[in-house]
Amino acid sequence: MADWGKTHDIAIAATLRKGRRASTPIYETDLGSAYCGDSLKVLRSRPLQAHSGKVQLAFTSPPFPLNTKKSYGNLQGEEYIRWFAKFAPLLRDLVTDDGSIVIEIGNAWVPGEPVMATHVIEAFLRFLKKGGLHLCQEFIWYNPARLPSPVQWVNRERVRVKDAFTRIWWMSPTTRPKADNRKVLREYSPSMRRLIETGKYNAGPRPSEHNIGAESFKTDNSGAIPPNVGGAEAVPALDGMVTPQGFAEYLEEATNLLKAANTLSSDDYRRFCVERGAPVHPARMPATLVEFFVKFLTDAGDTVLDPFAGSNTTGAVAQALGRRWLSVEADWAYAAHSIGRFDPQVVAATCDEIVIQRRPGDQAAASSSPNAMPLFTS
Numbered sequence: 001m002a003d004w005g006k007t008h009d010i011a012i013a014a015t016l017r018k019g020r021r022a023s024t025p026i027y028e029t030d031l032g033s034a035y036c037g038d039s040l041k042v043l044r045s046r047p048l049q050a051h052s053g054k055v056q057l058a059f060t061s062p063p064f065p066l067n068t069k070k071s072y073g074n075l076q077g078e079e080y081i082r083w084f085a086k087f088a089p090l091l092r093d094l095v096t097d098d099g100s101i102v103i104e105i106g107n108a109w110v111p112g113e114p115v116m117a118t119h120v121i122e123a124f125l126r127f128l129k130k131g132g133l134h135l136c137q138e139f140i141w142y143n144p145a146r147l148p149s150p151v152q153w154v155n156r157e158r159v160r161v162k163d164a165f166t167r168i169w170w171m172s173p174t175t176r177p178k179a180d181n182r183k184v185l186r187e188y189s190p191s192m193r194r195l196i197e198t199g200k201y202n203a204g205p206r207p208s209e210h211n212i213g214a215e216s217f218k219t220d221n222s223g224a225i226p227p228n229v230g231g232a233e234a235v236p237a238l239d240g241m242v243t244p245q246g247f248a249e250y251l252e253e254a255t256n257l258l259k260a261a262n263t264l265s266s267d268d269y270r271r272f273c274v275e276r277g278a279p280v281h282p283a284r285m286p287a288t289l290v291e292f293f294v295k296f297l298t299d300a301g302d303t304v305l306d307p308f309a310g311s312n313t314t315g316a317v318a319q320a321l322g323r324r325w326l327s328v329e330a331d332w333a334y335a336a337h338s339i340g341r342f343d344p345q346v347v348a349a350t351c352d353e354i355v356i357q358r359r360p361g362d363q364a365a366a367s368s369s370p371n372a373m374p375l376f377t378s
């Protein structure tokens with residue numbers, strides 16, 4: 001739990017010094033390093049190349065191929081596809097032989113028309129091909145908390161329904177990357193729990209041509225194997241984004257679709273930004289989603305990389321789960337304020353533009369962290 005303002009003060013400069021090398025971290029913890037710069041350059045720099053073949057999981061949500069000029073990385077169509085594909089060989093070389101690359105991207109729509117743009121799918125396919133990667137599995141992240149969009153077609157003309165999912169592709173240089181679904185078991189649904197407890201159900205053939213054995217469902221395997229649709233919320237949340245029990249059960253029983261609703265977050269990071277007048281990252285991933293893949297595809301001590309880190313949800317989850325992490329974010333305000341996701345006690349070093357001072361009289365901090373953070377030189 002981050003305690004900024006109680007035990008430590010922090011001053012973050014409005015801009016990063018011109019000419020500063022992007023290959024020097026802007027902050028570090030005992031387990032990870034955050035970089036600020038264009039990841040196409042940072043990933044090719046010596047400090048990141050030192051991790052070549054050692055990253056167990058590259059997990060990211062890249063900038064979206066936007067149809068309107070909105071934010072950093074505003075590439076469109078074929079230009080976006082080509083730019084995105086450049087990361088494929090870079091990430092493939094950074095991951096271990098049995099490592100994974102997991103990428104989440106939402107849907108895109110053709111400007112002015114109620115039809116979907118297919119370049120997100122094309123971008124995925126080009127990425128796969130350019131990296132010589134295998135598609136291990138596709139996941140769908142269902143997010144019922146998304147605002148109705150595209151507004152013109154959904155709310156005004158009422159000719160389309162709400163676009164409420166994003167696509168996640170799990171890729172790897174090998175067909176058998178390190179993975180273990182026993183590490184991401186979900187709680188049994190109430191009906192499954194009852195079934196295990198009573199041992200009573202109708203065995204025999206089903207219309208689907210499956211044959212349900214008399215003993216098939218009597219074993220308690222400590223949890224259910226999650227599906228590739230949603231499901232991430234069943235993993236205990238790190239940041240309080242726990243689905244209210246009743247709603248989760250209703251969804252599980254009624255729709256079999258599960259959600260990772262961003263709006264349920266009790267968010268220290270948001271408060272950290274608001275209190276400092278900094279922009280809160282508008283496209284944060286739910287920690288539960290990151291947590292699912294980090295647990296599923298890595299072990300403690302492995303390295304997790306996010307080349308489009310935003311508010312560094314990936315780094316913070318990796319830190320909490322005892323994984324090493326590397327993050328790269330181009331926007332200084334987002335990159336710098338992502339430090340608010342970490343407990344001041346674990347921050348080991350910062351750049352000149354981030355100055356941390358321990359509050360006088362804080363005994364707990366005094367025993368474990370220095371008065372002011374050591375600085376990087378760049």
Ligand SMILES: C[S@@+](CC[C@H](N)C(=O)[O-])C[C@H]1O[C@@H](n2cnc3c(N)ncnc32)[C@H](O)[C@@H]1O
Nearest residue numbers: 038039063073284285308309310311313329330
């Ligand atoms: C969808 S957001 C990631 C949000 C993140 N997963 C989180 O939970 O906060 C994509 C991020 O990529 C960053 N970005 C865009 N182009 C970049 C580049 N060339 N190098 C590094 N970061 C970039 C954007 O500034 C944006 O913050």
